[in-house]
Amino acid sequence: MNSPISLVQSIDTLLPQTQCGLCGHRDGCLPYAQSIAEGEDANKCVPGGQPVADALAVLLNRSKLPAEESVWPVQADGRPQRMKAVIREDECIGCTKCISACPVDAIIGSGKLMHTVLTDLCTGCELCIPPCPVDCIDLVEDQQPLPTEAQRIAEQDDLRQRYYAHIQREEKRRTDRKGPVVRAEIDTALFARFSALNEQLPVIEVASKPENAPVSLDSKTTIELAKLRTQIKKLEKQLSVREDARKRAQLEELTQQLQALQG
Ligand code: SF4
Ligand code: SF4
Numbered sequence: 001m002n003s004p005i006s007l008v009q010s011i012d013t014l015l016p017q018t019q020c021g022l023c024g025h026r027d028g029c030l031p032y033a034q035s036i037a038e039g040e041d042a043n044k045c046v047p048g049g050q051p052v053a054d055a056l057a058v059l060l061n062r063s064k065l066p067a068e069e070s071v072w073p074v075q076a077d078g079r080p081q082r083m084k085a086v087i088r089e090d091e092c093i094g095c096t097k098c099i100s101a102c103p104v105d106a107i108i109g110s111g112k113l114m115h116t117v118l119t120d121l122c123t124g125c126e127l128c129i130p131p132c133p134v135d136c137i138d139l140v141e142d143q144q145p146l147p148t149e150a151q152r153i154a155e156q157d158d159l160r161q162r163y164y165a166h167i168q169r170e171e172k173r174r175t176d177r178k179g180p181v182v183r184a185e186i187d188t189a190l191f192a193r194f195s196a197l198n199e200q201l202p203v204i205e206v207a208s209k210p211e212n213a214p215v216s217l218d219s220k221t222t223i224e225l226a227k228l229r230t231q232i233k234k235l236e237k238q239l240s241v242r243e244d245a246r247k248r249a250q251l252e253e254l255t256q257q258l259q260a261l262q263g
C-alpha cells in the first residue's frame with residue numbers, strides 16, 4: 001500500500017532519529033515511519049518510550065498502546081535513560097569499523113589510530129558495539145540534564161541530517177568498495193524520495209554500481225558455479241580421451257547452465 005509522504009513525514013518528525021533499528025526496522029526511523037503509515041503499530045520505538053507512542057497515537061487517531069520496553073530504566077520525561085558510548089582508547093586498534101557503523105557519524109579517528117566518540121553527538125544506539133573486534137566500547141549513562149522540548153527537536157533534526165549524510169557517504173563507499181562496510185545495504189530509494197521533498201536534508205542519490213563492476217554473487221550461487229565448473233572439467237577430460245555422445249550432450253547442458261548462472 002502507498003501512504004502519502006506527508007503522513008510519513010509527520011510520523012518521522014515525532015521519532016527520535018536515533019536510527020537504532022530497535023523498532024525492527026534495520027534502516028532506522030524513516031522505514032518505521034512508512035510502515036506505521038501503512039498500518040503497523042506505533043508503539044515500537046524503544047528510545048522514544050511512552051511519550052512517542054502516545055504522540056503517534058494522537059497524530060494517527062489510534063488507541064494508545066503501551067510502549068515497547070527498554071532495557072534501561074525510565075527517566076523523568078518518560079523515555080528510557082539516555083546512554084553514551086565511550087571507547088577505551090588504550091585498547092582501540094584503529095580498525096575504523098565503528099565509524100562505518102555509527103549512523104550519525106559521532107566517532108572520529110583514522111586507520112590504525114585510536115578512535116574517539118564525540119559525546120555530544122552520540123545517541124547511545126549501540127550500533128558501534130558489535131562490529132568492534134576487541135570489544136573496547138562501553139555504554140555509560142548520559143550525565144547531562146534532560147533536553148527541553150525545543151532542544152529535543154533541534155537534536156532530532158540534526159541527527160536526521162547527519163544520518164542522511166552518512167547514508168550518502170556509505171552508499172558511495174559501498175559502490176566504490178572502499179573501507180569496511182559494516183551495515184547491510186540500506187534501501188536508499190525511500191530516503192532519496194524523502195530527502196528530495198525536504199530542503200533541510202542532504203539530497204540522497206541512489207548510487208548505481210559502475211558498469212564494469214563485478215556482479216556480486218550470493219554464497220549459494222558461488223557453490224553452484226564451483227560444482228558446475230568441476231563437473232565440466234571432468235567431462236572435458238573424459239571426452240578428450242574418448243568421444244561419447246551422452247557425455248557430450250551432458251557437457252553442453254552443463255555449459256549452458258554455467259553461462260546462465262554467470263549472467
Ligand atoms: S529511534 Fe525508534 S523509530 Fe528510530 S530506529 Fe530506533 S526504535 Fe526505530
Ligand atoms: S558512537 Fe556508537 S552508540 Fe554513539 S551514536 Fe555512534 S554508533 Fe551509536
Ligand code: SF4
Pocket residue numbers: 087091092093094095096097098099109114115131132133134135136137
Ligand atoms: S571498532 Fe573498536 S577497535 Fe576498531 S576503531 Fe572502533 S573502537 Fe577502535
